[in-house]
Amino acid sequence: MKIKVYPPTFIKADVLDMDNYIEIDEGGTVRQIYDRLGIPVVLSPLVYCVVNYKKTKLDTPLKKGDIVSFISFLSGG
Amino acid sequence: MAKGYMGKLLIVNLSERSFREESISDDVYQSYLSGTGLGVYYLYNNIPQGTNPMGPDNLLGFMSGLMTGTGSVMTGRWSVVTKSPLTGGWGDANCGGNLSIQIKKCGYDGIIIGGKSLKPVYLYIQDSTVTFCDASHLWGMDAIDSERLLLEENKNKGNTAAAVIGPAGEKLSLISGISNDFGRYAARSGVGAVMGSKHLKGIVLKGTKKIESNDPKSIRAISKEYIEKIKNAKLPGMVKGSMLPIMGHLTGTQKTYGPMDGMMTASAMKKWGTIANNTMGIPNGDNPVKNWGGSIRDYSWRYYRSINPDKIINREIKKYSCYSCVIGCGGICDVKNIDAIKGDETHKPEYETVNAFGPLLLNNNLESLFVINDMLNRGGMDSISAGNTIAFAIECYENGLIDKAYTGGLELHWGNVESIIVLLRQMIAREGVGAIFADGVKKATEAIGVESQAYAMHVGGQEPGMHDARMDPILGIHYAADPTPGRHTIGGGMYYNIMHLWDYVSWAPKVTKGSNKADDYLASDEIGLKSAANACIKQVLDGSGGCFFAMASGFNHWRLFDYLNATTGWHMTPDQYMKTGRRIQSLRQAFNIREGVNPMDNALNNRLAGNPPLKEGPLAGKSIPIGEMMKKHFKYMGWDENGIPDINS
Numbered sequence A: 001m002k003i004k005v006y007p008p009t010f011i012k013a014d015v016l017d018m019d020n021y022i023e024i025d026e027g028g029t030v031r032q033i034y035d036r037l038g039i040p041v042v043l044s045p046l047v048y049c050v051v052n053y054k055k056t057k058l059d060t061p062l063k064k065g066d067i068v069s070f071i072s073f074l075s076g077g
Numbered sequence B: 001m002a003k004g005y006m007g008k009l010l011i012v013n014l015s016e017r018s019f020r021e022e023s024i025s026d027d028v029y030q031s032y033l034s035g036t037g038l039g040v041y042y043l044y045n046n047i048p049q050g051t052n053p054m055g056p057d058n059l060l061g062f063m064s065g066l067m068t069g070t071g072s073v074m075t076g077r078w079s080v081v082t083k084s085p086l087t088g089g090w091g092d093a094n095c096g097g098n099l100s101i102q103i104k105k106c107g108y109d110g111i112i113i114g115g116k117s118l119k120p121v122y123l124y125i126q127d128s129t130v131t132f133c134d135a136s137h138l139w140g141m142d143a144i145d146s147e148r149l150l151l152e153e154n155k156n157k158g159n160t161a162a163a164v165i166g167p168a169g170e171k172l173s174l175i176s177g178i179s180n181d182f183g184r185y186a187a188r189s190g191v192g193a194v195m196g197s198k199h200l201k202g203i204v205l206k207g208t209k210k211i212e213s214n215d216p217k218s219i220r221a222i223s224k225e226y227i228e229k230i231k232n233a234k235l236p237g238m239v240k241g242s243m244l245p246i247m248g249h250l251t252g253t254q255k256t257y258g259p260m261d262g263m264m265t266a267s268a269m270k271k272w273g274t275i276a277n278n279t280m281g282i283p284n285g286d287n288p289v290k291n292w293g294g295s296i297r298d299y300s301w302r303y304y305r306s307i308n309p310d311k312i313i314n315r316e317i318k319k320y321s322c323y324s325c326v327i328g329c330g331g332i333c334d335v336k337n338i339d340a341i342k343g344d345e346t347h348k349p350e351y352e353t354v355n356a357f358g359p360l361l362l363n364n365n366l367e368s369l370f371v372i373n374d375m376l377n378r379g380g381m382d383s384i385s386a387g388n389t390i391a392f393a394i395e396c397y398e399n400g401l402i403d404k405a406y407t408g409g410l411e412l413h414w415g416n417v418e419s420i421i422v423l424l425r426q427m428i429a430r431e432g433v434g435a436i437f438a439d440g441v442k443k444a445t446e447a448i449g450v451e452s453q454a455y456a457m458h459v460g461g462q463e464p465g466m467h468d469a470r471m472d473p474i475l476g477i478h479y480a481a482d483p484t485p486g487r488h489t490i491g492g493g494m495y496y497n498i499m500h501l502w503d504y505v506s507w508a509p510k511v512t513k514g515s516n517k518a519d520d521y522l523a524s525d526e527i528g529l530k531s532a533a534n535a536c537i538k539q540v541l542d543g544s545g546g547c548f549f550a551m552a553s554g555f556n557h558w559r560l561f562d563y564l565n566a567t568t569g570w571h572m573t574p575d576q577y578m579k580t581g582r583r584i585q586s587l588r589q590a591f592n593i594r595e596g597v598n599p600m601d602n603a604l605n606n607r608l609a610g611n612p613p614l615k616e617g618p619l620a621g622k623s624i625p626i627g628e629m630m631k632k633h634f635k636y637m638g639w640d641e642n643g644i645p646d647i648n649s
């Protein structure tokens, strides 16, 4: 199934397609997204990841159409 | 049918001490929205060509937003519109606070003030009644004390708002602004000087009218969805300000970019506000240093650690939000132990102020930044323009164009905070050498001489915001090609990546993962399309009363087009709204052309465009072909290659 991912701004994220989608198995979890992006799970308290804009556990299964977003910063003022 | 707007303007003549209402037709709202759009429509048709900006024929408009007060969120911004004495062309300034809702509650979408009072005056507007009140006792008083006194005098019972000028506006400084809510500023375009020229110290508004819209239920539903997401957007406590330079560095060194999720950046706005950029933008070159000629080599960690945003929010005692805001990027800080500040509390300094008086001047004294922020808020001067002007003065001094005799004894060295504070005080009071610098960089070059132009960082007379176009070239297009030049809040490449406009607007180029940063430095059709999209949507935003940071959270979250249709019942497509934005932008540009502004004269100067490029730091080697980029922008705005629009097409 396809999941949309907004990776941290500082990650290359080669595993995502042009539109930021990643293909994972049915029942795949946020932990799998970390693995595929190459983000060590120990960094999870820092990289602040939400699913559909809600806090979630690493082992919660994802559903088709979910949006997984990681911390990102924007220069602006 | 209710459509969110009030359907009329209040027109005041200070010379005659008269006022009247003017109804505006539905067609005009559908063509120009409200806010800045309605403002430019009215002023273009009612300010005679060649009007002296400081004369009685100039008009000064306080404009609300189409969506203000409708149950929408992030829509409490107001605009001041006028002919700018700083640029000689179109002038506007956008502001938060609590004034916008009172304009509408008085029954109007805008208050347009012309003429000139013989004596200092303030207006007390209660619904549709206007009282001309003596303001002699307020003349000379700072903006914060003036607002407090005005609210007391007019028995503030909660639903009253006031906008005032400080001494800088009274003394006609071309870089003065208009304050509301004790230090939230409509600061740009010299709007404070226009108010001062009319001897108008302030306006006080108290309204009771209801604001109705077409489909309040849908508006509430859109708001609810957004509020829910914003509530959940919380940075973990482990994310500290000291990490921001690393984030900035990592972001800056990426060779590619992709679409971003604005809701994630909103969490940093909630935690720190704009000051998150204090240290993030130094390692990636976003923050100008040493009058735009330096870099992190000049303002290294040893310096910038002092402006770590955590050190600023350590003083924050409560969050501050403009009307209907759910992000709350502002803050009120405890400054009891800073003797140089009058009072116990002050607005948290914004990033623009911190950078304009910090890295730009090589000053790393944090306490001085609180003092300077308070001086600017009380004095009523634009922090961006004032900081750029002092940077210019220092560079002139360091290079021997002016000396101690010229400055009245001030040693204007980089980072000399005592001299910086004295010069700022003199600029606000228009005293001593401050009189030379009180009107901004461009005017000061006329006094100092042609050699000083190399150090004069302005665009078409207005000093640029604290973001470097050599890092974000699309930002540079807006600095140069917007009818109010030098403005950082029109748009930029990074903002484009976050807005997701391409999901709604047929012609807005889609951003995909792996987009090449180097391509942003080319005068391509894609860059022209993106900058045109930024310019059009910004006018839709300002017509609506929306906050720039709502836009920066992305239209996939803050559903502006749905909001507008629910408010008005127009059922317009995003493409149609963009056409409206283009119409407004074209009229702002046409105002400039009519007043003799040549758009190509507003191209960035050599240093701002990286010509020659910096030799060190994150922007080493970067330059932007600004003239060619402007032409691409004009092309996709539908203007000719010299930037001249055909407003009849």
Ligand code: SF4
Residues within 6 Å of the ligand: B074, B096, B097, B320, B321, B322, B323, B325, B326, B327, B328, B329, B330, B547, B548, B549, B550
């Ligand atoms: S995000 Fe900041 S500027 Fe925007 S409305 Fe809220 S408090 Fe005002």
